[in-house]
Amino acid sequence: MSENGTKYIFVTGGVLSSLGKGITAASIGTLLKHTGLRVGVLKLDPYINVDPGTMSPLEHGEVFVTKDGAETDLDLGHYERFLDTSLTKKNNFTTGQVYKTVIENERKGKYLGKTIQVVPHIVNEIKERIFRAGEGKDILIVELGGTTGDIEGLPYLETIRQMKHELGRAMVMNIHVTLLPYIKVAGELKTKPTQHSIQELRRIGISPHMIILRAEQPVPTEIKKKIAYSCDVDEDSVIVAEDAATIYQVPLNFLRQDILTPICKQLDLDSCQPKMDEWADLVHKIIMPSDEIKIAFVGKYLDLKESYKSLTEALIHAGAHLDSRVNIKWVDSEKIEEEGAAKFIKECDGVLVAGGFGERGVEGKIKAIQYAREEKIPFLGICLGMQLSIIEYGRNVLGLEDANSVEFSEKAKNPMIYLIDEFIDASGSKQVRTSTSPLGGTLRLGEYECETKEGSHLREAYDGAAVIYERHRHRYEANPKYRDALEANGMIVTGESHGLVDAIEVKDHPWFLGVQFHPEFTSRLQNPNPSILAFVKASIENRSK
Structure with missing residues (x-):
């Protein structure tokens, strides 16, 4: 169990990939950091590769390199660019790394001859790595790659479910990013994909505290209210991530929707007033140079x-x-x-x-x-x-x-x-x-x-x-x-x-x-x-x- 008092925000994604979970995690982290909190970030990659270093750019995009020489997921680049910080190998790990460690421990006899299983051995290894990444931080934002329902992600979701019980209510928050598609022929925004994604999470034992809706256009209040009721979250915890002129505008868009109030309420945080004037000025120069x-x-x-x-x-x-x-x-x-x-x-x-x-x-x-x-x-x-x-x-x-x-x-x-x-x-x-x-x-x-x-x-x-x-x-x-x-x-x-x-x-x-x-x-x-x-x-x- 974590003994350092770190609070955890888990960011998961539903419906399909490439929704912008990394930008969402980085944006929330940016806002929290600008309130004066010590914020860390961690990316969990469910693929079995040990790292993306030998993967083709066509498969995985850019390989981002940390200061200590780790070849990592490109989302770590977003984290560093948004949070103005330098990360290390402990801020990203893959299923391949987790299984490699557990198998090596088993070969060394560290499990005293017990049968090695996903629960508890794989889950415990994931948990320990999460705790290590959170050391010295007030908040650790943890992004889970992939999409809810992927078989590769199940051990990670089980880890998140267990941590909620181990650490207590005010120590863990679950944020789910999901697609809100617009069906042009019908002229409607459809909420069913979001509802089904949330149902899958709840079946596993995880109830999101906040839903981030990825949409290509503004979302009416009645749609947000419908999602809040059907997915059992507070109305102020349904946030819209609308397409932006630049990714650096996303934290400002979240701030305008008062995203920090429900986050600070869930995690019992005092300050919810980030100082974003310099950030806003740079964004203005990106959009209107x-x-x-x-x-x-x-x-x-x-x-x-x-x-x-x-x-x-x-x-x-x-x-x-x-x-x-x-x-x-x-x-x-x-x-x-x-x-x-x-x-x-x-x-x-x-x-x-x-x-x-x-x-x-x-x-x-x-x-x-x-x-x-x-x-x-x-x-x-x-x-x-x-x-x-x-x-x-x-x-x-x-x-x-x-x-x-x-x-x-x-x-x-x-x-x-x-x-x-x-x-x-x-x-x-x-x-x-x-x-x-x-x-x-x-x-x-x-x-x-x-x-x-x-x-x-x-x-x-x-x-x-x-x-x-x-x-x-x-x-x-x-x-x-x-x-x-x-x-x-x-x-x-x-x-x-x-x-x-x-x-x-x-x-x-x-x-x-x-x-x-x-x-x-x-x-x-x-x-x-x-x-x-x-x-x-x-x-x-x-x-x-």
């Missing part, structure tokens, strides 16, 4: 933009702080290979080449980088984007026609990007944390320090900081063998981590930055990432010229 720019976003997962979720959100954050809308022009790098870069980029104010894995579309990205460099367009290359800018420079400035990465050509004569298994400093000791992937190879994962070069755009972006901290997720590194030649010809290393190249710039370019880290992972609405903010600012200045 004074200016706008166009950024060419060159990538290869453009059919599923969730793969770049953190990066697109980071551009929104930067735009809000600069009172300018960042319009993204999605550019398929494979089309650049066929038709050239100028056709897609010449009218853009800045060029961004994102990260990724695999060879498909790489040559198109290199052409985009060359165009941005030669035409003096502000450029930001992230992870693979930095590596390709080094290769582009090697080919077109140093004259190394066969410059490449060993990721794409294992026998390249000039492997400007290479694979190393150990990160060794000058003293011969291992200094940089690595993680071996199940697919083979060594990953640099999580947060590392980076030393910035005096006088660089990188140091200027971070307000003159000599050392910064950013997150990584990559396997390949810039080959130091080519550093002297690059710097002698105008490409300067401006960021280093224990001798590894973390950032490069082009000397005779107004604003050209490639970074090995992923700056988007540390960008929040109220605190945009400095390098992305500087890139957007440079693009605005380029437009004004």
Whole structure:
């Protein structure tokens, strides 16, 4: 049983997936945090994968990386962006992790030879992980992935049911997010899907204290009243999550419906008055900015933009702080290979080449980088984007026609990007944390320090900081063998981590930055990432010229 006094809000979903449980959980957490409470968040993923690290972006969208190197669900990105906090591996776990732990404990004899079952052993492991995530917090918001009725989610729902009895009424609140569909032919909003979803929860033994209705249009009072009566919740606990102009407007929409009053009543909380003035001002600048720019976003997962979720959100954050809308022009790098870069980029104010894995579309990205460099367009290359800018420079400035990465050509004569298994400093000791992937190879994962070069755009972006901290997720590194030649010809290393190249710039370019880290992972609405903010600012200045 929890002994730390933490109160728990469980967020479940019904009818179908992708309703926005993550945004709902993050929005409620934001409001509670702005009242002065210590708020934590936890995502429970019912899939049996150990983590999403080996899952295709087409399957799962973006893999979000925490500061301690955990590869997690993309909802953790929403949590960090909304709550302006850094999370760790304890803020997300999967069924695969739970079963792995229980099986390992059984092999070690920790259960004293008993038969291992879902109840109590799996449920108890889930419970302990929830309690650990809640340590040191006043409120822990727990989002359960999937949809009520999924067989994968049953152990989690049983855990929630048991915690209500163990902790008592004022310690647990259940919030259910459900779809309120509009049937165009009938001209009606239909409540039956919500009623059936609630009935399924109550059959399991969970009675929601609040219902969040996802709707594409305003919901009449009589519909909300009907749902309150049929689902046995108070009328003020039926909240509408209507489609919003930006996800950052959702907390304000909830606040206008006085969502905190029933939450504070259920959990016996004193304060229900969040200070949201700064948040509201930023949202206003997102919706009604004074200016706008166009950024060419060159990538290869453009059919599923969730793969770049953190990066697109980071551009929104930067735009809000600069009172300018960042319009993204999605550019398929494979089309650049066929038709050239100028056709897609010449009218853009800045060029961004994102990260990724695999060879498909790489040559198109290199052409985009060359165009941005030669035409003096502000450029930001992230992870693979930095590596390709080094290769582009090697080919077109140093004259190394066969410059490449060993990721794409294992026998390249000039492997400007290479694979190393150990990160060794000058003293011969291992200094940089690595993680071996199940697919083979060594990953640099999580947060590392980076030393910035005096006088660089990188140091200027971070307000003159000599050392910064950013997150990584990559396997390949810039080959130091080519550093002297690059710097002698105008490409300067401006960021280093224990001798590894973390950032490069082009000397005779107004604003050209490639970074090995992923700056988007540390960008929040109220605190945009400095390098992305500087890139957007440079693009605005380029437009004004």
